[in-house]
Amino acid sequence: MTEPHQPPASAPSASSAPSANRRNFVSKAAALVVGGLISVVAPVAGLFTLLDPLRRKGDTRGMVRITSLAALPDSGEPRKFPVLDTLVDAWNRTENVPVGSVYIQKTGENTVRVLNSVCPHLGCSVGWNAANHGYFCPCHKSAFAVDGSIADPKSPSPRAMDALEAEVRNGEVWVRFQNFRKGSPDKVPV
Numbered sequence: 001m002t003e004p005h006q007p008p009a010s011a012p013s014a015s016s017a018p019s020a021n022r023r024n025f026v027s028k029a030a031a032l033v034v035g036g037l038i039s040v041v042a043p044v045a046g047l048f049t050l051l052d053p054l055r056r057k058g059d060t061r062g063m064v065r066i067t068s069l070a071a072l073p074d075s076g077e078p079r080k081f082p083v084l085d086t087l088v089d090a091w092n093r094t095e096n097v098p099v100g101s102v103y104i105q106k107t108g109e110n111t112v113r114v115l116n117s118v119c120p121h122l123g124c125s126v127g128w129n130a131a132n133h134g135y136f137c138p139c140h141k142s143a144f145a146v147d148g149s150i151a152d153p154k155s156p157s158p159r160a161m162d163a164l165e166a167e168v169r170n171g172e173v174w175v176r177f178q179n180f181r182k183g184s185p186d187k188v189p190v
């Protein structure tokens, strides 16, 4: 019995072999580059987390409850309150950490005005002067009106006191606490 005729296996053509080699080389090179990047980036990211234990992940960029609306006089006299926040670092979570203070003024039945108590000039603490119904910074004598605007043109402060976003929720005052760059005419968050 005669065997059926088998066609000879086709040999790779002269043009396809170099092209396959090129593809192999590019794949291997890409794998090496990606692997190298991962081995560099991952340890650096880990080191950044470990060596920055005081990095804050607290709630200061969110709203913080400050007080109840009932604690504010109906006369519109501002009251000063500490701002307490929760700070979280790589190892600890600490509740009720003082991060600043604010003046809150009741401006209506359900509305408030909130000012950061830090002087925009060089960062001293601004006081409320009930006799003058205005704010005064004792460090370099900046004077502010009750709405935070500059009351005396000779004040060295380059801008008004920093107003903060606030909400009254169910009779409680919530504030988005923020500090701003000192000595700048612009209100730049820091």
Ligand code: FES
Pocket: 119, 120, 121, 122, 123, 124, 137, 138, 139, 140, 141, 142, 156, 157
């Ligand atoms: S720090 Fe307030 S006037 Fe200078």
